[in-house]
Amino acid sequence: MTSETPPLKAWLLLGLLALIWGSSFLLIKKGLLGFAPDQLAAIRIASAGFVLLPFILKRFKTVQPHHWLKLICVGLVGSFIPAFLFAFAQTELPSGVTGVLNTFTPLATLIIGIALFKQTALVQQWIGVVIGLVGTLLLVTATANGDFEFNRYGLLIIAATICYGLNLNLIKHHIPDLGALTITGVSLFLVAPAALIYLLFATPFTAQVTQPELWFPLGAILVLGIIGTAMALVIFNTVVKITDTTFTSSVTYLIPIVALILGILDGEPFFIQQGVGLAAILSGVWIANRRKRQPFNTQR
Template sequence: MHHETPPLKAWLLLGLLALIWGSSFLLIKKGLLAFSPDQLAAIRIASAGFVLLPFILQRVKTVRARHWLKLISVGLVGSFIPAFLFAFAQTELPSGVTGVLNTFTPLATLIIGVVLFHQRAVAQQWIGVLIGLVGTTLLVTASASGAFEFNRYALLIIAATICYGLNLNLIKHHIHDLSALTITGVSLFLVAPPALAYLLLATPFTSQLATPEQWFSLSAILILGVVGTAMALVIFNTVVKMTDTTFTSSVTYLIPIVALVLGIIDGEPFFIQQALGLGAILGGVWIANKRKRQPFNTQR
């Protein structure tokens, strides 16, 4: 652990990481202009999985037989399924709201850790969870009229955060003997071929690259997969090595702010209910992790 003040380079990289992960929701929005949600998710997973291949060729040697099924599970729960959930959710949700809802990941991780993995939790952590749930409720029911109108598509994002929470607990409790880059790179590569096969064989993708709009959307999705996953992972691991996991986990608080600001710049509405929801979720995350902070990878 590094106890000295983080260097300027670490702060700059942390800011870059927040920009990359925070902008991923806007990139999804732009990708959906020309492609269906399932196509977007497939392109995202395939590009992320294959671009990491050079980084994991040597690391595959450290993977044992007992790891493979767990790594497939991580690939499915940590990347493949959430990619589809986010894509379908953003057909009816603003990118800024999606970015804020994604912040529920640390709280979902805590709940799953206690319920399924017999982790111990103090009262303070449960208070944080309850406050976060209130914030999530405000976001799920926010509307232009100020009335409470339930948006069922927000449940897809909550389901994605549950997937992330399950994934983080699987890694922590069952694959702790592999490095973060090995886990992410190998697990993504395992689900990349099925995603690519689905894209090429089950969708009209190859016939959809005829207009500038389609190429623009494809570029947005490729940036989402390559930069938002591969580059972000390298930056995340670099910052952890330069400082510690507590410092790096503070990106949790920056991502929704970036997502909301970019959404507003792109013309998305912003309601007082959403501001209250953002404040409650971030407050809940801070309270739940005040005693014992842990790194939470909130977008991958």
């Protein structure tokens, strides 16, 4: 359907996906009101991994022996590690800012593809990366009085986008023979037991769940894992199936807008630098994803 106008169903699902993923940063913020960052990440991964199990049981037979180590790596760099990085970063960063910084993922994917997987790059793509980096710098240094003060917690989000970029390149170049739902569902399930064991035996979670004041933060985290990860994955694959990846990738531009709006509604400040940074990152992503004819080969 790449040459046809996307159906109304695709637009509605795309909007729903943007709302789900855009609100995930606010859910992290609410979850941190009652739980430590490491607990939040463990609950998120465990809930997402086990809730997807019914959807992937029949898909295990398509996984070959040479896939298992690769899928564990996908689970670690694509879900497990980023979940912890986002949780710790949001102890010092507003949810809206983390949502915008997450938009650096397409550029991180491009950089890693060029550096590690011998992809070619267009001149315009390098321009997009530079613009995106400028926007990122603005976001991690923005202050209320207009000055610039570096916030090292922003580096945790950048590290998470690098993990996402490595994950996407790993899937593209080393696991092209498995479907997206199989890769994500199986990889999440492989790391979910470790997250659950850590949560139950290395944190005071079992004692905390009996406290009524912690039920709301716990609910926010469960929604983050079950809906923000598992359900969003199903929606994402559905949109790709009825349209194409180009249309689905446009959710990249909607997520930070949703994250910022929800953050502002929750009382978070919004600085001029953040607006400029958002515009720069989105412009960089748009420029880097435009198609040109002549590639600039970086592997000389």
